[in-house]
Amino acid sequence: MKSCKHIFFDLDRTLWDFDAAAEVAFERIYEKYQLKSLGIPSAHDFHEVYHPLNEQLWVLYRANKITKDDLNRTRFVLPLEHYGIHDTTLADHLSEDYVYWSPRIVRLVPGTLELLDYLKPKYHLHLITNGFQEVQHTKLSGSGMEPYFETLTVSEEVGVKKPDPEIFYHALAKAHAKPSESLMIGDEMAVDIDGARAVGMDTVLFNPKNETIEGERTFEVRNLNEIREIL
Numbered sequence: 001m002k003s004c005k006h007i008f009f010d011l012d013r014t015l016w017d018f019d020a021a022a023e024v025a026f027e028r029i030y031e032k033y034q035l036k037s038l039g040i041p042s043a044h045d046f047h048e049v050y051h052p053l054n055e056q057l058w059v060l061y062r063a064n065k066i067t068k069d070d071l072n073r074t075r076f077v078l079p080l081e082h083y084g085i086h087d088t089t090l091a092d093h094l095s096e097d098y099v100y101w102s103p104r105i106v107r108l109v110p111g112t113l114e115l116l117d118y119l120k121p122k123y124h125l126h127l128i129t130n131g132f133q134e135v136q137h138t139k140l141s142g143s144g145m146e147p148y149f150e151t152l153t154v155s156e157e158v159g160v161k162k163p164d165p166e167i168f169y170h171a172l173a174k175a176h177a178k179p180s181e182s183l184m185i186g187d188e189m190a191v192d193i194d195g196a197r198a199v200g201m202d203t204v205l206f207n208p209k210n211e212t213i214e215g216e217r218t219f220e221v222r223n224l225n226e227i228r229e230i231l
Contacts, residue, residue, distance in 0.1 A: 001202065001231060006177035007119060010186030011129040014206050016139055020107035023047055029097045033090065039083050050079040062130060062161045062191070072099065103138040111224035116148040118228055128171045130155045130162050130191065151175045163195030172199070185227065189215040204230065
């Protein structure tokens with residue numbers, strides 16, 4: 001891609017192994033709050049219940065149908081209710097601890113730092129993420145990724161979320177980049193790829209599970225190392 005000068009990455013599940021970090025965070029809160037005594041069989045079981053409920057709430061959050069506070073509380077209220085536990089105070093404590101621990105438990109997608117080392121001398125690197133501002137900054141500073149990126153665009157700062165074209169235009173302006181010389185790399189078709197395509201950027205879909213995913217993209221890779229073959 002001779003015309004490419006700027007590479008924009010999604011963060012969660014593209015570079016940051018969100019699910020692996022979450023598993024460890026759940027183990028910590030499970031032990032701290034003695035959730036086994038409340039009838040929750042294991043931290044893994046609790047996370048398995050939590051995960052799809054959290055994903056549903058994030059869809060609502062991206063669509064501006066619920067607030068950040070709604071998301072943070074409800075994503076623990078609902079899985080607790082699954083086990084017959086109706087305790088909003090406990091849900092709030094779990095949420096606070098989860099938000100604290102999850103970005104501090106460093107788990108990167110295999111090949112992340114090697115890829116960034118390869119790309120940094122050749123391209124301007126940037127991040128566009130829908131995560132919460134304080135959480136995403138913590139992930140970057142604690143993981144060693146921060147020095148690689150020239151700009152970070154967080155939806156909470158901009159006031160709109162991917163796939164809204166406005167966040168991509170904002171990120172491009174912040175980076176002094178043109179869509180025609182920019183590439184977006186992300187794991188979600190509807191959020192990362194469709195949004196970037198809408199503003200004229202080339203795209204790479206990161207699809208580690210080799211799922212069948214409908215939609216147009218410029219490239220698709222199964223692991224981060226394959227991106228070297230494109231760039």
